[in-house]
Amino acid sequence: MARVEIGSATRLVERLGKCVKVGGMELALFRLSDGRIYALENRCPHKGGDLSQGIVSGEFVFCPLHDWKISIKDGKVQAPDHGCVKTYKVEIEAGKMYIQL
Amino acid sequence: MEKKKLVLIGNGMAGVRCIEEILKIDRDLFDITIFGSEPHPNYNRILLSTVLQGDTSIADITMNDWEWYRTNNIRLFVGETVVQIDKEKQQLRTDKGRTVSYDELIIATGSKPFILPVHGADKKGVTAFRDIKDCEMMMEYAKTYKKAAVIGGGLLGLEAARGLLNLGMEVDVIHIFDYLMERQLDPTASKLLQRELEKQGMNFLLKKETAEIFGENRVEGVRFKDGTEIAADLVVMAVGIRPNIDLARESGIAVNRGIIVNDYLETNVPHIYAVGECAEHRGVVYGLVAPLYEQGKVLAEAICGIKTHPYEGSVVSTQLKVSGVDVFSAGEFMEGEGTSSIKVYDELRGVYKKVVVRDGKIIGAVLFGDTSEGRKLLEMIHRNEPVSDAFQLSFFQANSTTQSTVATMADADVVCGCNGVTKGAICQAIVEHGLRTVEEVRDCTNASRSCGGCRGLVAELLEYTLGETFDKQAMKETVCGCTTLSRDEVIAEIKAKKLKYVKEVMSVLGWKTEEGCSKCRPALNYYLSMLYPGEYVDELESRFVNERLHANIQADGTYSVVPRMYGGVTTAEQLRKIADVAEKYNVPMIKLTGGQRIDLLGVKKEDLPRIWAELDMPSGYAYAKALRTVKTCVGNQFCRFGTQDSTALGIEMEKKFERLNTPHKVKMAVSACPRNCAESGIKDVGIVGVDGGWEIYVGGNGGTHLRAGDLLCTVKTAEEVIEMTGAFLQYYRESANYLERTSKWVERVGLEHIREVIFAPEVRKQLLERLDQALQATKDPWKEIVEKKELQETLFTNLQAKVPVNR
Ligand code: SRM
Ligand SMILES: Cc1cc2nc3c(=O)[nH]c(=O)nc-3n(C[C@H](O)[C@H](O)[C@H](O)COP(=O)(O)OP(=O)(O)OC[C@H]3O[C@@H](n4cnc5c(N)ncnc54)[C@H](O)[C@@H]3O)c2cc1C
Ligand code: SF4
Ligand code: FES
Numbered sequence: 004m005a006r007v008e009i010g011s012a013t014r015l016v017e018r019l020g021k022c023v024k025v026g027g028m029e030l031a032l033f034r035l036s037d038g039r040i041y042a043l044e045n046r047c048p049h050k051g052g053d054l055s056q057g058i059v060s061g062e063f064v065f066c067p068l069h070d071w072k073i074s075i076k077d078g079k080v081q082a083p084d085h086g087c088v089k090t091y092k093v094e095i096e097a098g099k100m101y102i103q104l
Numbered sequence: 105m106e107k108k109k110l111v112l113i114g115n116g117m118a119g120v121r122c123i124e125e126i127l128k129i130d131r132d133l134f135d136i137t138i139f140g141s142e143p144h145p146n147y148n149r150i151l152l153s154t155v156l157q158g159d160t161s162i163a164d165i166t167m168n169d170w171e172w173y174r175t176n177n178i179r180l181f182v183g184e185t186v187v188q189i190d191k192e193k194q195q196l197r198t199d200k201g202r203t204v205s206y207d208e209l210i211i212a213t214g215s216k217p218f219i220l221p222v223h224g225a226d227k228k229g230v231t232a233f234r235d236i237k238d239c240e241m242m243m244e245y246a247k248t249y250k251k252a253a254v255i256g257g258g259l260l261g262l263e264a265a266r267g268l269l270n271l272g273m274e275v276d277v278i279h280i281f282d283y284l285m286e287r288q289l290d291p292t293a294s295k296l297l298q299r300e301l302e303k304q305g306m307n308f309l310l311k312k313e314t315a316e317i318f319g320e321n322r323v324e325g326v327r328f329k330d331g332t333e334i335a336a337d338l339v340v341m342a343v344g345i346r347p348n349i350d351l352a353r354e355s356g357i358a359v360n361r362g363i364i365v366n367d368y369l370e371t372n373v374p375h376i377y378a379v380g381e382c383a384e385h386r387g388v389v390y391g392l393v394a395p396l397y398e399q400g401k402v403l404a405e406a407i408c409g410i411k412t413h414p415y416e417g418s419v420v421s422t423q424l425k426v427s428g429v430d431v432f433s434a435g436e437f438m439e440g441e442g443t444s445s446i447k448v449y450d451e452l453r454g455v456y457k458k459v460v461v462r463d464g465k466i467i468g469a470v471l472f473g474d475t476s477e478g479r480k481l482l483e484m485i486h487r488n489e490p491v492s493d494a495f496q497l498s499f500f501q502a503n504s505t506t507q508s509t510v511a512t513m514a515d516a517d518v519v520c521g522c523n524g525v526t527k528g529a530i531c532q533a534i535v536e537h538g539l540r541t542v543e544e545v546r547d548c549t550n551a552s553r554s555c556g557g558c559r560g561l562v563a564e565l566l567e568y569t570l571g572e573t574f575d576k577q578a579m580k581e582t583v584c585g586c587t588t589l590s591r592d593e594v595i596a597e598i599k600a601k602k603l604k605y606v607k608e609v610m611s612v613l614g615w616k617t618e619e620g621c622s623k624c625r626p627a628l629n630y631y632l633s634m635l636y637p638g639e640y641v642d643e644l645e646s647r648f649v650n651e652r653l654h655a656n657i658q659a660d661g662t663y664s665v666v667p668r669m670y671g672g673v674t675t676a677e678q679l680r681k682i683a684d685v686a687e688k689y690n691v692p693m694i695k696l697t698g699g700q701r702i703d704l705l706g707v708k709k710e711d712l713p714r715i716w717a718e719l720d721m722p723s724g725y726a727y728a729k730a731l732r733t734v735k736t737c738v739g740n741q742f743c744r745f746g747t748q749d750s751t752a753l754g755i756e757m758e759k760k761f762e763r764l765n766t767p768h769k770v771k772m773a774v775s776a777c778p779r780n781c782a783e784s785g786i787k788d789v790g791i792v793g794v795d796g797g798w799e800i801y802v803g804g805n806g807g808t809h810l811r812a813g814d815l816l817c818t819v820k821t822a823e824e825v826i827e828m829t830g831a832f833l834q835y836y837r838e839s840a841n842y843l844e845r846t847s848k849w850v851e852r853v854g855l856e857h858i859r860e861v862i863f864a865p866e867v868r869k870q871l872l873e874r875l876d877q878a879l880q881a882t883k884d885p886w887k888e889i890v891e892k893k894e895l896q897e898t899l900f901t902n903l904q905a906k907v908p909v910n911r
Contacts, residue, residue: 008906016898018619018645023903032903036619053661056649058622065622067649067657072621083163102905 005104012100015040020055020064025102030091031055032100033075035062040093041075042102048086107135110407111196111206113186113351115140117149117554118380118396119212120168125404127176133408136178137204142235143183145170150393150522150555152239153260153425156267162236167553189355191373208375208407211352211363215345215381215391220255224317230339233264242338246271249337253277253326255314257284259424261342262301266426268340269305272808276334277301278309278326288422288433292449293456293472300429300454305810309334347382347389362389367414369403379403385417392420393522393554421482421521423475423557432478435468435485436460443467446491446499457499464490483517510564519561522554530562534569542566581841584623586615591841595631606632606646622648627842630729633765634837637874638881644899650727653899654885655712658705663712665704666726667719668762671736671754671774672700678721685718697726699733699771713896716886723886725762729843732771734758735783739776739793748793750776753822757791760826761833763882764875767840767849770833771806785812788846789829794818798825802832802858803850811847814855817863827872831862834875 009023015034022045023030031045031054043064045054052068059065062076072081078088094101110126112119115138123136140146146168154160173180181198188197195205217232219225229245231238242264246252252268254261257279265275277284283294284301298308313329317339327333347362358364358372362384369377369385380396381389390396395418402415421434439445439460448457455473459466459481465488469481477499483489513519515528533539533549542562546552552559583591587610594613603609606628610620620628625646633640650656655663669678682702686694692706701724707715716723725732736754740746754774761772773782776793784790786806790813792799797820804813816832819825835858840849850858862868889895 010903010905014897014903016645019898021903023905025905050659051661053657056653056657058625058648059645060619060621060625061617063621068659070622083161100903 006094007102007104009100009102012040012095012098015100018059020057020059022053022055025104030102031064032093033059033064035059035075040095040100042091042093043073043075043078044089044091046088047071047073048080048088049084054088107133108207109205110134110136110208110210111204112136112138112210112212113196114212114214114348114380114382115142115146115180115182116212116214116380117146117167117393118214118400119210120146121397122210122212122379122400122403123178124168125401126408129404129408129410131176134208136176137206138173138178138180139184139186139198140180140182141185142237144236145173145180145182147236148554149235150425152233152236153263153267154556156233156239156242156264156271157425157427158267158270159427162239186351189351189357189376191355191357191376194375206375209377210403210407211357211371211376211378211382212380213348213351213382216348217341218344218346219341220314220343222314222316224319224323225341227317227319227323228321229319229323229337230317230341232341233260234345242268242340243271245338246273250274251276251336252338252340253334253336254340254342255326256342256344257281257308257310258287258342258344259285259422261340262306263425264340264342265301265306266304268338270808273338274307275305276307276309276336278312278314278328280311280313282311284308284310285424285431288437288470289431289472290438290458290470293431293433293458293470296454296456296472297424297429297431301426304426304428345381345391347384349382352378352382360384360387367402367416368406368411369399369415370406377403377407385415388417390418390420392422394418394524395420397523419482419485421478423478423521423555425555425557430471430473430475432471432475432481433469434478434482435466436462437468437470446496448499459491459499461491466491479513479518479521482521510561510568519565520549520551520554520558522557523550525549525551527565530565531569534566539566540570583627583842584621586610586617586620586624587613589613591627591631594628595635598631598635604632604636604640606643626651630765630767630842634878637878651729653709653712654723654727654889655707655709656727660706662706662708664726665707665712665715665719666697666699666701666724667721668724668758669701670758671734671751673736673751673755674701681719681721685715688718689715697733699724699726700735701726701733710900710902713889713900717890722762722884728765729768730763730765730770731758731761732769735771735773735787737775737781739774743776745779746776746793747795748776748798750774750782750791750793753791753798753825754782756822757826757829761829761879763884764833764837764879765882766833766837767842768845770836770846772829786810787813789813789832791825791829796820798822800825800828800832803847803855805845805847807845809847814850816855816859827868828862830875831868831871832858834871834878835861837878838871838874 007025017034020031020033029045030042032042034040047054047066049071052066054064056067057064063072064075065072071084078090080086092103148165148167151160151165155162185199186196187199197203217234231241252273253276254265255278257277265277268275283291284298315329316327318325323339325333325335349359349363352363353359363378363382365378365383365385369379371378379399399415419435424431443460443462445458445460458470460468466484513527517527519527530551539545545562552562597613609628626648629643629646644652689711691704695703697703734754734757736751739750770788772789773784773787774791775782775784784792786804790801790804797818799818800816801813802816805811
């Protein structure tokens with residue numbers, strides 16, 4: 004298991020996602036209104052949409068391409084669509100964000 | 105005592121309805137198992153037409169959700185087909201190798217679409233229109249392909265064709281006879297229908313017999329017996345259905361066209377029944393839900409041991425579910441020997457009505473253009489009623505009475521044709537169960553649960569029965585699913601309570617979700633900015649990505665950059681700058697847009713601010729709900745027909761109205777003569793120069809729903825054009841729903857009403873004042889971002905990962 008530092012937590016503004024490339028993969032990071040930070044694989048299961056740019060509402064993000072609704076907490080695509088996005092744990096230490104791969 | 109085992113083959117509309125009827129009689133009589141080949145719970149097949157036409161989503165047409173099966177202890181196997189019935193052992197076997205035994209067995213396998221036995225019918229891109237899978241396939245194809253051919257000019261074919269038009273395809277309808285819907289209409293009604301559908305954009309090829317479907321890998325076209333051919337990327341076969349009887353036949357159950365049943369829906373084999381489209385009763389196979397539901401009710405009683413009401417056949421009526429077209433037909437609608445008919449034909453209003461009479465009694469009817477008497481006629485046919493003088497008189501009167509139709513109905517009159525629910529039954533249910541909404545009436549009585557055609561009548565009955573206390577809430581359009589409030593109510597509340605933030609609006613007005621959704625957040629953000637110009641701070645996180653990043657997101661996550669070129673006029677210097685930037689940033693495509701300017705496509709998000717800085721041109725707002733372009737023609741500076749300086753006016757208008765946020769995008773054009781080279785007739789605001797003045801057209805649209813603009817007025821000077829356009833725009837900003845184009849808005853509120861508002865000098869003055877306030881508050885967004893490092897940091901830069909360290 005690898006632990007990767009992805010920068011200062013202050014760079015994430017509430018409800019505005021950001022993306023980061025880690026290895027061959029891209030992650031989307033979100034800070035929800037309750038201040039918590041979550042990470043998902045940045046690929047919509049529908050047609051690969053850039054989730055980091057979606058509208059964030061509560062614990063959900065709406066994909067910018069065709070509006071699929073996806074839970075940021077567990078990656079589950081909400082009905083009527085189906086699918087799942089991989090989620091990653093984010094750890095914060097001394098103001099820095101780390102990702103467990 | 106052990107329950108008897110009841111098995112249903114076919115998880116469709118007729119079979120599941122019969123189970124519902126059984127549960128109503130006795131919930132504990134049977135241990136129920138259902139098999140269905142499709143991977144869905146029972147859904148409303150009828151509404152697939154509505155789904156295709158874009159008015160409903162697949163998610164909304166489920167009739168019995170998974171929960172329903174669970175609470176009724178029904179074992180459901182979906183995606184599983186019964187392949188054999190052993191009538192001696194009373195057992196059946198499925199394609200998954202499952203064996204199940206039964207005490208009573210209902211076959212409700214419906215129909216299969218008939219596929220013409222022509223060469224190429226199995227090619228990719230050929231489909232029937234029967235189930236969710238077909239519907240999804242068509243919607244998917246419409247995203248990529250353009251030309252569709254529908255074979256079959258019956259109900260189903262025409263509904264499919266309307267859906268494909270709505271999905272933006274060009275549609276040819278091929279029909280073997282010389283008039284459409286010959287099984288429901290007479291030639292007069294059919295020709296009226298054809299004329300109306302042609303107006304909607306359908307193209308008809310009549311008296312054409314399909315010989316072959318051709319194409320390399322997928323469909324490329326259709327060839328006919330007469331040697332002619334057409335191109336097509338998608339072919340929909342809607343040439344009829346065949347009862348799905350293979351399983352029954354192979355299992356030794358008596359079949360003809362359908363599975364033969366008696367008046368209690370019993371087949372020739374004990375304990376096996378058939379219901380729905382697969383059944384043949386007294387020589388008739390039905391293809392509409394109303395008779396199938398009647399059958400289901402009789403079978404439910406019979407199977408529960410109550411053989412009181414035999415099924416004696418049905419009189420069917422049909423309606424076409426295509427918006428803007430009203431047709432109705434029932435019974436024996438063609439004149440024949442021994443019949444006479446009463447006809448009304450009003451060519452001007454496009455209304456045609458005919459009733460066919462035998463021995464003084466009504467036996468059939470066709471209505472076109474005005475179908476308000478359909479239900480009444482169907483009742484009269486049912487009851488074998490004689491034609492009275494009073495009836496004749498009312499029949500000839502144009503339907504102009506404003507009196508509510510429900511008030512004049514008798515209690516025994518049927519409101520919901522599909523489910524056979526009468527006015528009396530609905531009114532009684534409303535009173536007894538205290539029903540308040542159409543949905544509650546639907547769930548309690550089944551009225552409006554199938555084709556939905558009677559929703560309006562049910563709502564009227566609610567209003568009629570409840571009087572003052574009727575809550576119009578139930579029928580209104582809400583902002584989105586997060587609230588029960590409509591746009592107008594939300595705006596009124598924002599004003600009354602002086603709400604200032606999106607979050608505040610949602611919490612004060614009792615939103616069901618804490619932070620709204622992708623529909624209401626951008627809408628509220630717009631309404632607030634419209635109500636408090638210059639004061640409201642745009643909420644970035646409530647903006648759709650395009651309007652947050654001021655660029656258009658592409659399928660691959662890159663963006664496009666379209667700088668302004670006022671009136672489509674450019675200079676060598678601008679072109680040089682664009683060329684330099686494109687080269688420096690390796691822009692994959694430079695394209696001339698349909699809006700007379702240049703698009704740099706495939707730009708990386710991180711590069712956007714730098715590109716804007718280097719271009720040093722204003723944003724073209726090609727991504728925004730705002731003024732997009734003002735297209736112009738060359739005009740009298742060069743053109744020999746030009747009557748006015750259209751480029752100058754176009755540039756002036758673009759400079760005046762650019763950056764203004766609107767409910768949806770706004771496109772304009774200025775042409776210098778009625779030849780209309782800038783296509784002013786299909787713009788939100790289109791100006792046409794004429795000798796000594798300008799015509800102003802509004803509400804035009806060249807997109808999904810093509811609509812020609814309406815002439816608002818003709819004015820003498822360019823200043824007046826700007827003034828009228830400004831007032832029109834501001835009134836649109838203040839009264840349209842978010843995401844409602846001017847074309848829809850003009851239709852909804854009416855051109856006359858708009859004229860009344862903006863032609864009143866005092867009102868216009870106020871509108872223009874508010875418009876100026878809004879315009880003053882705008883800044884060029886690209887420039888703003890280029891100047892503000894923090895904004896670039898928040899919106900455009902990605903996070904960077906440090907080299908991983910192993911632990
Ligand atoms: C670039 C352009 C096509 C081109 O290469 O020429 C274009 C591109 C897009 N159009 Fe368009 N439209 C373009 C001219 C048009 C026109 C023609 C015109 O404006 O004269 C129309 C029909 C006229 C009209 O709107 O009345 C047009 C009708 C649409 C529609 C249907 C709108 C409707 O109300 O029915 C959409 C969908 C929407 O807005 O919801 C759309 C949506 C789109 C979007 C923004 C789709 C999206 O949301 O991602 C496309 C962005 C492509 C991209 O990735 O950048 N585009 N689009 C044209 C840009 C013009 C410009 O300079 O700003
Ligand atoms: C697009 C469209 C629009 C329509 N519009 C109208 C309308 O406006 N008004 C109207 O009255 N009617 C309309 N109809 C017709 C109406 O939908 C049908 O009459 C009705 O659905 C028939 O019900 P059913 O239960 O007999 O068959 P279905 O609803 O077809 O159900 C049969 C089910 O059995 C399954 N099945 C078949 N064989 C097996 C097997 N061996 N094992 C397991 N499962 C099996 C099938 O997959 C299917 O799901 C429309 C139909 C379509 C397709
Ligand atoms: S540019 Fe317009 S017409 Fe072309 S694919 Fe995109 S939305 Fe459709
Ligand atoms: S790619 Fe995300 S919804 Fe289509």
